[in-house]
Amino acid sequence: MIPNILFIGLRYLFLAILYIFxxxxxxxxxxxxxxxxxxxxxxxxxxxxxxxxxxxAADRNIGARYLxxxxxxxxxxxxxxxxxxxxxASQQHARVFSDSGSFFVExxxxxxxxxxxxxxxxxxxxxxxxxxxxxxxxxFEFRC
Numbered sequence: 001m002i003p004n005i006l007f008i009g010l011r012y013l014f015l016a017i018l019y020i021f022x023x024x025x026x027x028x029x030x031x032x033x034x035x036x037x038x039x040x041x042x043x044x045x046x047x048x049x050x051x052x053x054x055x056x057a058a059d060r061n062i063g064a065r066y067l068x069x070x071x072x073x074x075x076x077x078x079x080x081x082x083x084x085x086x087x088x089a090s091q092q093h094a095r096v097f098s099d100s101g102s103f104f105v106e107x108x109x110x111x112x113x114x115x116x117x118x119x120x121x122x123x124x125x126x127x128x129x130x131x132x133x134x135x136x137x138x139x140f141e142f143r144c
Contacts, residue, residue, distance in 0.1 A: 050069075051103055052065050053066045053068065053096065053133070053140040054066075055138065056139045057138065058084070058086065058138040058139070059085065066081075066082050070098045071096070071098070074089075074093050075093040075108075075110075075135075080092065084135065086137050086138045087136070088135075089136040090108070090110040090112070093107070093108060093110045094107050094108055094114045095108060096127070097124075104125060104126050105124065105133055106121075106125075112136060114135055115135075117131055128142070130142065
């Protein structure tokens with residue numbers, strides 16, 4: 001038989017380990033609650049991120065993100081920077097390009113047109129964060 005002193009010692013050891021675990025959990029919760037949502041480094045990093053187009057509605061690839069360079073073509077052609085599988089889109093439907101730090105979208109003479117926020121565009125239009133570009137059935141959102 002194991003002496004009672006050993007059971008008492010194990011019981012106190014178990015309680016000590018349990019208290020240490022609880023203290024570590026509470027400390028982690030306190031740190032998470034007290035920590036800022038976004039550190040200054042992360043804010044700076046976000047500002048440096050390249051703008052992107054996010055697919056909101058389409059037959060496929062919903063949620064896909066396309067980082068924007070100086071210029072990108074959108075269409076069904078294999079050499080398009082953003083290839084969309086949409087029968088209502090032209091081979092070379094539209095392009096998004098950068099000029100003087102701003103991004104613009106331009107229709108390339110497509111059959112069905114390019115829409116920004118529900119309006120058909122006839123000339124290059126400057127994009128602002130949250131603008132929605134509709135090409136055929138595909139809808140992109142411009143994000144910075």
